[in-house]
Amino acid sequence: MVRSRYDDVVDFYVDGFDSVKDPVSRALLNLLGPVEGLRVLDVACGHGRMTRELARAGASRPTIGVDSSGALLDQARRAEQDQPLGIRYLHADVTTGDWLDAETGFDTVTCHYGLSDIDDLDGALHGISAALRPGGRFVFSILHPCFPGAEYVSGSWPAGASYYDEGFWTADGPYSTLRRQVGANHRMLSTYVNALHRHGLRLDEVAEPRPDADWAAWVGPAALHPVQFVARCLKFAA
Secondary structure: OOOOHHOOHHHHHHHOOOOOOOOOHHHHHHHHHHOOOOOEEEEEOOHHHHHHHHHHHHOOOEEEEEEHHHHHHHHHHHHHHOOOOOOOEEEOOOOHHHHHHHHHOOEEEEOOOOOHHHOOHHHHHHHHHHHHEEEEEEEEEOOOOOOOOOOOOOOOOOOOOOOOEEEEOOOOOOOOOOOHHHOEEEHHHHHHHHHHHOOHHHHHHHHEEOOOOOHHHHHHHHHHHOOEEEEEEEEEOO
């Protein structure tokens, strides 16, 4: 398996991104709804922050998390060993489908911020759709594709480019501490919507959560624009 970009930033990522109390996480959980007794898969689970929340909310055991970063999964497995919640973690590339042999029929799939980290969007959505039962829910969050950034915060696309210029890039804004290290794929909103539909995933409801006041005060004018995009999709028959 190709080495994950996150393998080099494990300590930074775990220290800075281990809460589900932020507005985006809350919006994702609100769109997801109750998961008690449901088969749940968390794609691009990283060190398991959302996976653990889903398990605590009563998802059926085992709750499954899958990620391409072996280093982040080591952290996730240590947390599970210390405080068992009935989670099983898979080290796999979600775009290949190999991991799906015995992992289908999920009621719910989540992907918290992960889609822009995955270079092969169609491959990822194909795997996600294949994992879901008909009528199942896919809920995801991403940096808003329309977010232009501001003086100290990188937007969704590089400075000097435009919303219409898609591709992988690395942020340079001093406050964009994670994306300066791991980069991201910028895609237009229409690219996401059309790809979802190609793989049998119909948009059901979306949210654009307002940033919390502390973040808004920290970044200034950037907070005047939509910053995050959260969506719930339902799997329909092809």
